[in-house]
Amino acid sequence: MLSVFWHFLVLGLYSFGGPAAHIGYFQRAFVEDKKWLTSSEFNQAVALCQFLPGPASSQLGMFIGYKKGHYLGALAAFVGFTLPSFVLLTILAIMSSSLSDSSWLDAAIQAAKLLAVIVVADALWGMGKKNITSKTTFFVCLLTAIWVYFSVGLLGQILPILAAAAIGYALSFVKKGQNEATQFPKQLPKVKPNLVILSCFCILLVGMPFIANILPIANIFNIFYQAGSFVFGGGHVVLPLLQPMMDGLVEPDKFLTAYASAQLVPGPMFTMASYLGAAAYTTSPILGSLVATIAVFLPGALLLFAFLPAWEALFSHPRLQIAISLVNASVVGLLASAFISPVFTSSIHSIFDLIVVITGGILLKRYNLPIWGLASLLVLYTLI
Numbered sequence: 001m002l003s004v005f006w007h008f009l010v011l012g013l014y015s016f017g018g019p020a021a022h023i024g025y026f027q028r029a030f031v032e033d034k035k036w037l038t039s040s041e042f043n044q045a046v047a048l049c050q051f052l053p054g055p056a057s058s059q060l061g062m063f064i065g066y067k068k069g070h071y072l073g074a075l076a077a078f079v080g081f082t083l084p085s086f087v088l089l090t091i092l093a094i095m096s097s098s099l100s101d102s103s104w105l106d107a108a109i110q111a112a113k114l115l116a117v118i119v120v121a122d123a124l125w126g127m128g129k130k131n132i133t134s135k136t137t138f139f140v141c142l143l144t145a146i147w148v149y150f151s152v153g154l155l156g157q158i159l160p161i162l163a164a165a166a167i168g169y170a171l172s173f174v175k176k177g178q179n180e181a182t183q184f185p186k187q188l189p190k191v192k193p194n195l196v197i198l199s200c201f202c203i204l205l206v207g208m209p210f211i212a213n214i215l216p217i218a219n220i221f222n223i224f225y226q227a228g229s230f231v232f233g234g235g236h237v238v239l240p241l242l243q244p245m246m247d248g249l250v251e252p253d254k255f256l257t258a259y260a261s262a263q264l265v266p267g268p269m270f271t272m273a274s275y276l277g278a279a280a281y282t283t284s285p286i287l288g289s290l291v292a293t294i295a296v297f298l299p300g301a302l303l304l305f306a307f308l309p310a311w312e313a314l315f316s317h318p319r320l321q322i323a324i325s326l327v328n329a330s331v332v333g334l335l336a337s338a339f340i341s342p343v344f345t346s347s348i349h350s351i352f353d354l355i356v357v358i359t360g361g362i363l364l365k366r367y368n369l370p371i372w373g374l375a376s377l378l379v380l381y382t383l384i
Helices: 002-014 019-033 039-051 056-095 103-131 135-150 155-178 195-212 216-230 235-245 252-264 269-280 285-315 318-344 351-365 371-383
Strands: none
Touching: 002 019, 002 056, 002 371, 019 039, 019 056, 019 103, 019 318, 039 056, 039 103, 039 155, 039 285, 039 318, 056 252, 056 269, 056 285, 103 135, 103 318, 103 351, 103 371, 135 155, 135 318, 155 318, 195 216, 195 285, 216 235, 216 269, 216 285, 235 252, 235 269, 252 269, 269 285, 285 318, 351 371
16 A cells, blocks of 8 residues: 555646646556556546546546555555645645745746646557547547537536447447347346445435534535535536635635645645635644545545446446447547647647647657656746
8 A cells, every 4th residue: 555655645746737637647657657557447437537526536546546455545545646735735724825926936837737738648649549549439539529628517528428438339239230249248237336335425415514513623524525526527616616605714815825726736626625624724724624625535535436336347348348449539539628728728838838848748758758857857948
């Protein structure tokens, strides 16, 4: 478990760029380098995390940790990846410090954005080579990217994956007709979620509001647990959901500070809860931060492990192998859309930025320059 914790802690120290960049970091670290899971397992996990509320990149990290060390591995992955941003945002909230406008900080932020462009592009290239292997998978990838780019909301992410799975399932009957020697089971397996874990999720969701009126710290837990249970689309969406729920607990300008602070630290954006929890529970800011952080991540973790057995059983069925290939292609399209916006559009501001990114990609891919070395060069470039 120490190995899982350490690898995710290192990633948590420099994983800027939001969920799309995190997927790129994870794909390079755990599929290409460490080979903790296959490309197909990784893509299926990405697809599952798109269906569930909560922080998709953190859920993906928990899945990777689970594959390596079951539930303890998932916990180690979560703690390692979340710890740096939790500590930084808690300190910022306690000190009530405003963000500095110093040139070195601006340079570090821009360098982190450029690094995210390189890492996501590298992941996109690797995933594309493995999963875009036919005209069908190419068109599924292309249509997914176009749909997600021009769509808004939950359907923008889920609908193309559902459509790809449905088309793949239908094509399996066509393939069978072309090759009668292929034998598929007549029915899909009967799958069901882990009812114990799902019950825990529901009990907390329904029961905590009653306790919240008794204990102030329980109210903090309830607010962030409710938010984590219904947020699709990442940390950018959780802020407007939290604001009316915390009316009177945190001053309005604190929300903007929490959001800005979460943008400037590595790791999941859901750790803005760390800042808000500390700001809301002034009796013990560290306790408030810890409770808020656990509460906002817990629903996504419970739902992940509640539905993971059913998801794995379904995707291991022979009838669904074509569907899996199209889902994988759709996931590549999803990442391609995220690469274009917001990763690329928010990071590349000049032709020089583009040249530096291309050069950095060559150094990373061809000459195996370590991530930390590439990050150092990018900081020097942005300072100049």
